[in-house]
Amino acid sequence: MGCMGKNDHATIRAVLSGDKEAYGALVVQHSRSVFRVAYRITGNEADAEEVVQDAFIRGYRKLESFESRSNFGTWIYRIAVRCALDRISRRVGDKNDRAIDHAEADSEAVQIPDRAPNPEQMLLSGEIGAFRETAMHSLTPLERTAFTLRHMEDCSMEEIAAVLEIAPNAAKQAVYRAVHKLRQRLALLKVRT
Amino acid sequence: MNHLSQDELIELYYREDAPEGARHMDTCSECARKYEALQADLADMKALDPPFLPENYGEMVWNSISGQVPVHAGLRRPLFQRVLPRQSWLRQPLWIGLSVAATCALLAAAAFYAGRLWEHRNSPPPIASHPAPPARQRVVVVVLSDHLDRSERLLVQLKHANADDTQLAMPLRDEARSLLAANRKCRQEAEANGDPALTKALDHLNELLNGLANQPGGLNADAIAKLQAEMNKDGLLFEVRVLRSRIPNRQAAVHLKGGIA
Numbered sequence: 001m002g003c004m005g006k007n008d009h010a011t012i013r014a015v016l017s018g019d020k021e022a023y024g025a026l027v028v029q030h031s032r033s034v035f036r037v038a039y040r041i042t043g044n045e046a047d048a049e050e051v052v053q054d055a056f057i058r059g060y061r062k063l064e065s066f067e068s069r070s071n072f073g074t075w076i077y078r079i080a081v082r083c084a085l086d087r088i089s090r091r092v093g094d095k096n097d098r099a100i101d102h103a104e105a106d107s108e109a110v111q112i113p114d115r116a117p118n119p120e121q122m123l124l125s126g127e128i129g130a131f132r133e134t135a136m137h138s139l140t141p142l143e144r145t146a147f148t149l150r151h152m153e154d155c156s157m158e159e160i161a162a163v164l165e166i167a168p169n170a171a172k173q174a175v176y177r178a179v180h181k182l183r184q185r186l187a188l189l190k191v192r193t
Numbered sequence: 194m195n196h197l198s199q200d201e202l203i204e205l206y207y208r209e210d211a212p213e214g215a216r217h218m219d220t221c222s223e224c225a226r227k228y229e230a231l232q233a234d235l236a237d238m239k240a241l242d243p244p245f246l247p248e249n250y251g252e253m254v255w256n257s258i259s260g261q262v263p264v265h266a267g268l269r270r271p272l273f274q275r276v277l278p279r280q281s282w283l284r285q286p287l288w289i290g291l292s293v294a295a296t297c298a299l300l301a302a303a304a305f306y307a308g309r310l311w312e313h314r315n316s317p318p319p320i321a322s323h324p325a326p327p328a329r330q331r332v333v334v335v336v337l338s339d340h341l342d343r344s345e346r347l348l349v350q351l352k353h354a355n356a357d358d359t360q361l362a363m364p365l366r367d368e369a370r371s372l373l374a375a376n377r378k379c380r381q382e383a384e385a386n387g388d389p390a391l392t393k394a395l396d397h398l399n400e401l402l403n404g405l406a407n408q409p410g411g412l413n414a415d416a417i418a419k420l421q422a423e424m425n426k427d428g429l430l431f432e433v434r435v436l437r438s439r440i441p442n443r444q445a446a447v448h449l450k451g452g453i454a
Contacts, residue, residue: 015265016265017265018264018265018266020259020262020263020264020265021259023255023259023262024251024252024255024259027251027254027255027258028251028252028254028255029251030251031250031251031254031255032246032250032251035243035246035250036243039241039243039244040240040241040243043241045244048243052254053254053257053258056254056255056258057258057261057262060258060262060265061262063265064265132237132238132241135238136238150207151235151238151240152239152240152241153240175203175207176200176203176204179199179203179231179235180199182234182235182238183231183234186234186237
């Protein structure tokens with residue numbers, strides 16, 4: 001989950017003493033790993049950029065609560081995962097809101113066709129990333145995050161539970177449910193091709 | 194043979210401590226086939242490679258957020274927060290509250306003591322020291338002469354009492370009860386002082402007082418007549434008068450602790 005620079009603690013003390021610019025060094029050192037996990041969870045670059053900024057701002061504001069025995073890289077990584085989870089949860093909420101709006105307007109409005117590529121189009125165009133992303137969209141935000149952390153970030157179930165602030169067994173169940181759903185989705189897509 | 198469930202296959206895939214599943218895979222071709230399919234599906238879900246990031250990506254991030262964060266004043270935190278680990282029980286609200294309360298109590302006690310000390314050093318010396326008066330003790334002084342006076346009056350009343358006069362019974366009984374306790378005390382003092390004549394007379398008086406005060410069935414005409422006879426036989430009234438005359442100016446007093454009316 002990232003590594004702790006030897007000077008991170010000294011840098012944090014400097015920031016807490018009022019040297020705001022010192023935080024820039026921490027951002028430079030850890031921003032790439034934060035971006036990576038943010039990108040894998042959110043699935044797109046723009047959201048990942050937002051998550052990186054949110055995570056470092058949130059980290060700066062909570063820096064006083066950072067424990068000296070902790071690893072800053074791990075700490076900011078966890079904050080980033082929480083930010084990413086929040087973001088995809090909001091995204092799902094927005095989609096649901098739009099779906100409700102559309103349903104209400106169905107009777108009187110002209111329906112606008114969905115311009116997003118359907119699975120067949122994506123497969124035909126060879127967009128593997130989009131194919132994978134379509135399968136990932138079948139997951140809830142929690143399942144998606146847990147699966148990403150386990151499958152792509154190689155986190156243990158205990159680490160996932162700690163990051164998501166859930167019980168280890170709940171983390172395991174979230175990962176297993178995600179695999180079930182992904183396989184069902186993939187099977188469907190493979191049949192269509 | 195029980196085949197592995199999909200959860201068990203997933204558990205095996207992520208190596209979540211499934212030794213039995215691993216052994217089963219060695220002997221079950223069907224489960225092995227399912228496991229290969231799972232591996233293929235999950236291989237399709239390989240990690241997304243993040244897009245290319247510029248060399249100065251970290252600086253760009255910092256530049257974009259540095260204007261949104263204030264300068265920290267973290268070292269202004271209370272000393273205990275900086276010194277104690279975050280999970281320390283001493284940082285729990287209850288203990289913080291108790292610590293503050295204890296500190297306030299200590300300061301108040303110190304201020305009180307300092308005030309007392311200052312007052313003591315700056316007060317003028319006392320002009321004269323007087324011993325503190327002894328604590329007041331509830332003391333009833335029974336003067337023997339008074340006791341004998343009251344006893345004499347009671348005996349006179351009894352001597353001249355009409356046995357049929359029931360209205361007299363109650364006052365006689367109450368007065369006798371009142372005198373009983375004092376008589377007991379006087380007798381103890383007489384005995385302690387080695388005065389057998391007084392002791393004997395007070396013993397006789399005690400019997401009569403007890404008969405008046407605690408007559409079984411109440412102080413009726415028969416009881417009064419009986420007591421009158423006893424009094425006359427013993428010459429108790431005379432005896433009391435003689436004792437009374439022996440101590441005309443004597444300040445005989447018996448100190449009684451306790452409540453004697």
